[in-house]
Amino acid sequence: MDTSRRLSTGKIETALLRDIVFHRTGAPRAxxxxxxxxxxxxxxxxxxxxxxxxxxxxxxxxxxxxxxxxxxxxxxxxxxxxxxxxxxxxxxxxxxxxxxxxxxxxxxxxxxxxxxxxxxxxxxxxxxxxxxxxxxxxxxxxxxTKGRAVLRSSGARPGDDIVVTKWAGLEGTAVLLMDFPDKLARLLPGRTNDEKALVVEGERLFSMVSVTRDGMVAAGNGATASHDVTEGGVLGAIYELCEASGTGAIVDARAVPVLPITTQIASVAGIDPLKLTSSGCLIATHPDGDSLVTTYRQNGINAAVVGKIIAGTRRVVLRESGEEALNPPGTDHLWLARAFLSEK
Missing domain, CATH: 3.30.1330.10 (PurM-like, N-terminal domain)
Structure with a gap:
């Protein structure tokens, strides 16, 4: 391993966590x-x-x-x-x-x-x-915990549906709207002189970043695993959940909920909403994803089934352009968008 190489912006790569972090965790405790x-x-x-x-x-x-x-x-x-x-x-x-x-x-x-x-x-x-x-x-x-039960990221099983709550890129969209309202007002179609409205929209999205209720619904309604979505976005979180569970996955990118404002910002900044930090979103796996989605919606939380857990190590994303590999999370696209907007 080349220990002199520069580290990338954002979360440390999955491979580095495995290779240099997890065997330096002090004394084991029962x-x-x-x-x-x-x-x-x-x-x-x-x-x-x-x-x-x-x-x-x-x-x-x-x-x-x-x-x-x-x-x-x-x-x-x-x-x-x-x-x-x-x-x-x-x-x-x-x-x-x-x-x-x-x-x-x-x-x-x-x-x-x-x-x-x-x-x-x-x-x-x-x-x-x-x-x-x-x-x-x-x-x-x-x-x-209430009693002895705990919901792990490692509990997903082949055949489980993959459910995403709220909308991909939620946190990243809110941050960009509040940090760059002037530039987005110039760049987004139809939003000229709309800076104040963009800030208000960012604050509204910001108010949704908690998954306390999302987690409680998952734990109380038969979810097998869950993982909150942060840096690396929805795709990064699904990859990490599969890595923890030792499974593969087929993810339909077209089924992932994305807000129109997120799509517009992604188009302008050249980023992928599914790789944008998404606090407020929760990934949950469940034998009957549709039933979990129904329960979420009954609790006022948007949700959708976006894929399937499968046996083995095959992890793929289905897009309009075809099939691609579901890779470990890299630099979060918030950093790419910030760099782009800072130069405008």
């Missing part, structure tokens, strides 16, 4: 029943009558509402296990020159998100750090 692995974004610890679910996430791609988004994204990993979120711990790193009002804004956002999710801030760390040009947040989430 309490850990779901250890770090590909596709498993939360660990599960057996500490008594109930199981404890814990996870941690940074917020790096958004410049607005970082505190609120940080809490929601961290809790999503816990909720995807079917666990009840209980608490968060927050690290805030501020650039030199940051103002007190900047910190207060972040803290207000964290506080509001925790109130919405009925969780407490159990601790954290805040400092001004040299070398940064914007704030960096890392949020650890802690949850508990």
């Amino acid at each position: 309490e850990m029943i779901v250890p770090p692995s590909i596709g498993e974004d939360s660990t599960v610890l057996d500490l008594g009558p109930e199981l404890v679910v814990a996870s941690i996430d940074p917020i790096t791609g958004a410049s607005r509402k970082q505190g609120w988004l940080g809490v929601k994204v961290a809790l999503n990993d816990v909720a995807a296990k079917g666990a009840e979120p209980v608490a968060v711990l927050v690290t805030i790193l501020l650039p030199e020159g940051a103002r007190l009002e900047d910190l207060e804004e972040l803290l207000d956002e964290i506080h509001q998100a925790c109130l919405e999710e009925n969780v407490t801030v159990a601790g954290g760390h805040t400092e001004v750090t040299p070398g940064l040009d914007h704030p960096i947040l890392a949020v650890a989430a802690i949850g508990k």
